[in-house]
Amino acid sequence: MEEVKTQKTLNYISDLEKYEGQSISLKGWMSNKRSSKGLFFIELRDGTGFCQCVVDSKNVSPEVFENANQLSLASSLEVIGTVIKDERQVGGYEIGVTDLQVIQIAEEYPISNKAHGVDFLLEKRHLWLRSKRQWAIMRIRSRVKFTIHQFFQERGFIQTDAPIFTGAACEGTTTLFETDYYGDPAYLSQSGQLYAEATAMALGKVYTFGPTFRAEKSKTRRHLSEFWMIEPEMAYYDLDMNMSLIEEFIRYIVSDIHENYQAELTILERDLKLFENIHKPFPRISYDEAIQILKGEKDVNGQNAIDTLKNDLVEVKARIKECQADIAEREAAIAAGGMKKGKINFNKNKIDTLKNEIKTLEEKERNIPQWLESAKNFVHGNDLGGSDETVITRLFDTPVMVYNWPKDIKAFYMKRDEENPDYVKGVDCLAPEGFGEIVGGAEREDNLELLIERIKHHELPMEAFEWYLDLRRFGSVPHAGFGLGFERLIMWLTNAAHIRETIPFPRYYGRLFP
């Protein structure tokens, strides 16, 4: 290889403000290029950020100018130039290029800066991760992971890992992935909770943070087959202490992102209302109250769930009419003739965009009546469905905690309510803006006899739970914990359209590659 002129220390886009007026070298990839006569605007990304590099034929040699000309999308390169403050730029700085060396000219890059379908992008996930939105989501994901550890470590929690191979289904409800374990069947863990209960009895306050696996053939924007879950478990905590911890925890993470990840939130076009409201207390409502709200029997802050939903439907229908009128108008204008080609194309594009919007709206138009029916006809004692959660959280601007659930729809290990034995001390935390359940938790049943009764009632294999029952035989104490779906939290924070965007390489029904 030829001797390459490079500096020994690397400079990064994230540090540009330190180098204002100085000459530096940046190594990265070209994410976009615009040109004018004698001028190239090269958008460079280096992993730490994005920055426009200006190649002016007046300031560089003909060879360097030709190098810039050759660059194709995603090509790798090194740029040497002066850091110039420029308010027009997203990061506030641009590079006045003096030298530019090509590292590799990329083949035709499949991902353009225009719209793509989700399936196509997931097929190219290894490349899609380079796109600006994905970049922002991955950075926030990394930060939240760090912050979660920080939150618990600061409070004296010990991280304990739960096994991934398990011999039996923890809760006996969901479908598990079966594997061959030295000739015996084993399952990929669907929850680390029971193990966290054991380590909590050893270490007091603990948390697990690892992958979990569910073999449900779910095809929704909120499900993955492999996802990360964080599961704190605290000895001597009751339901109220548990709820307070959930609230403090979520507020801590959301506030941290708001304070430190402004640039990423801007790229993601995240509505900042979430961050303004996160300091308000999270409402705690019982299951019974939630049902009353859902059925429209009880208002929240003067708002009625059923009326709100009906109003949504009216608005959707009105918007569809608006779009249709707009399309008709533009089509008539084109048909009338005398329009220039550029203007015709602009209008055709606009029409396509409107048609797309109508498709999305029509899907809502089909769904909302179903949600209305589901809400109105909700039978007390059933579990809340995804649409029911949306209807309830629609009325709040902070996360909402729903506690005290009918025992038959919850897992066997939840502690029964002494005052009302048909209920258990479970809690679900629902995120606003339609993102739904992000936390499920409970105070655990600490009474040996009652726990055995519940295992029998759920027809679970008693022998598989003997070790778990030991936790109640030897110094049983009140304790509580919760599980937080990491990707659901990221989805909510980043306003991701799909949970598949919140993990580098998503695994779900129908996808194992890349």
Place this chain on the structure above:
RNA sequence: UCCUCCAUAGCUCAGUUGGUUAGAGCGGUUGACUGUUAAUCAAUAGGUCCCUGGUUCGAGUCCAGGUGGGGGAGCCA
């Protein structure tokens, strides 16, 4: 497993009651333009209309079956 929508150029999509040679934008290529922000403008290449069968003088369009995908239900975080 059920309900529902969809499959046309590399990508995102139009394509009318079945009718001659299937269109646009983006991306690619070539050219113009010295401050562009998904730049703009001009030209140009690019097609197994998902598969199989059927109806018809004639199917991208209609019918049946299949395959693949989106959204939702169930289940859940």
